[in-house]
Structure formats: structure tokens, C-alpha cells
Amino acid sequence: MQVQNGQCGLCEHFGESHAKTDVLVSIITSKQAEPTTLDQCGHPKHAALHLKVTAISGCDGFVAVAAA
Numbered sequence: 001m002q003v004q005n006g007q008c009g010l011c012e013h014f015g016e017s018h019a020k021t022d023v024l025v026s027i028i029t030s031k032q033a034e035p036t037t038l039d040q041c042g043h044p045k046h047a048a049l050h051l052k053v054t055a056i057s058g059c060d061g062f063v064a065v066a067a068a
């Protein structure tokens with residue numbers, strides 16, 4: 001699926017609690033993700049809740065990830 005600017009797959013907080021995996025780098029470079037791709041949101045307001053989101057989820061805490 002296409003990942004748009006503003007969605008989790010392109011957010012700095014998507015999977016930020018661990019090293020960038022090949023899957024995360026691939027989402028950033030291709031702006032495509034499997035609909036089943038899930039990772040933890042590291043936003044300070046969500047991290048304690050261990051929120052897991054898909055690459056096409058989103059929220060107002062979005063911060064654009066630096067280019068891979």
C-alpha cells in the first residue's frame with residue numbers, strides 16, 4: 001500500500017525504540033508498505049502504552065523521518 005506523508009510509516013516515532021530494520025528502511029525509501037506491517041509508536045505520549053500501529057495509521061504527533 002502507498003504510505004502518504006503524515007502516516008506512521010514515514011514518522012520518526014515508528015519503530016524508533018529499536019534499530020531501523022530493512023522493512024522500515026524500505027518503507028521510507030519506497031513509500032510502500034504491506035498492510036500487515038505493525039510496529040511500536042515511540043511518541044512520548046504513546047510509548048508507555050506500547051501502542052502498535054500500522055504503516056498507514058497516523059496521528060497529530062507525526063514527525064517526518066529523516067531520509068534513509
Ligand code: SF4
Nearest residue numbers: 008011041043059061
Ligand atoms: S501514531 Fe503518530 S506519533 Fe506514532 S508513529 Fe504514528 S504518526 Fe508517528
